[in-house]
Amino acid sequence: MTPDPNDDSFIETLAGRGTGTSDDAREAALLRARILAEPAEAVSPPAAHDPAREDALIARARAAGLLPDRRRPPVTAQSALIARRTGLAAAALVVLGLGLALTWHGREPEEAVRGGAAGIVHIEAADAHALQRELLSELTAAGVSATPYERLGAAGLDADLPTPVTAAARAVLERHRIPVPADGVLVIEIREPSHP
């Protein structure tokens, strides 16, 4: 079906912006006036504050992985220490992995660590959206305008770095072991590790 070019005039007038006198504008004006005059439909209002509903929402957020699972054992000083050590070990592994990826990059074109114009930095993190927010916040603080996005289950960030790359922006990237893109176009995609 070929769209009617006059639909633009129709939509503009329907939205209350057009003042045309064409048939399309008149049709839209008639329709707009009548839709606006429609009596408000009665919908039984829900309670503004409903603890059960809120609890259901929290449970859903937990199931979606937005909130930590309450079934996990409470954090004790010892478990916190273990977690910290585990975290440090995991961080060391990530650094090692990125180092290896950087080394491999010279031998084999891979997407994991970008260097070329079309590359994407892929990062794996336990909470992809938390890392996305963190990177966004840090890059913004460093004066870089980054755009977050979602694609195929990955939390992404897209940014054009200043040329030359400022020390602040470079520090953020280095802190996260993200190589500075040669073309200044930074594209990062963060995924959560898939569990077996």
Added chain:
Amino acid sequence: MPAGGRLERSAFVRACREGGAAIESALRELDRSFFAVLYRDGVLALRDPDAARDLVQETFIKVWRRCATFRGDSELLPWVRAILRNGAVERLRKTVREVPIENDDGLTAEATQRVAEISVAAGATPERAVDEAELAATFHRLWRRFQEADPLHANVLGWVVNDGLTTEDIASLLDRTPGATREFISQCRKKARVHLAEWYTLAVDAKERS
């Protein structure tokens, strides 16, 4: 958040950055601030209170997943509402059978026949006096029928009127290319003509008489 007020965008942005425990608190505030208004939008769009309730909760989860994309200088409710509508569109697409409408006049033979039937059934002739009350009642009846038969297209037209959506807004809402969006708008218009044919006839008659 102020007592009895709405979740402030600064508090939302802060919670989004902090994450962790702040998310639970902010989710509860989101529910208290916006559930009622979004539930109403959901019921009107989906015509199903249970589905609307589910849609609103799903929206709150999406809001949190996408919180980093919220521009702190804009209002929170319109942004949340756009996510809700996007979810409503997804659901309506699953339930609504998209019927192609196409011929030289932009209508299928079936649709053309339907317009003729409606017009004849209404007995809309130039001699017929039409008053405002009759026009309003006719439109109300046909518009409701349009909403039930083609909720996706009727909702989008309603949102354009009530919130001034642009073609770009509609493209974003539908997640379609500009070309596909124009085609969708064209379909909306043609479907409206089909469903509201009786009212169009009466309205034009009334306008000519005035």
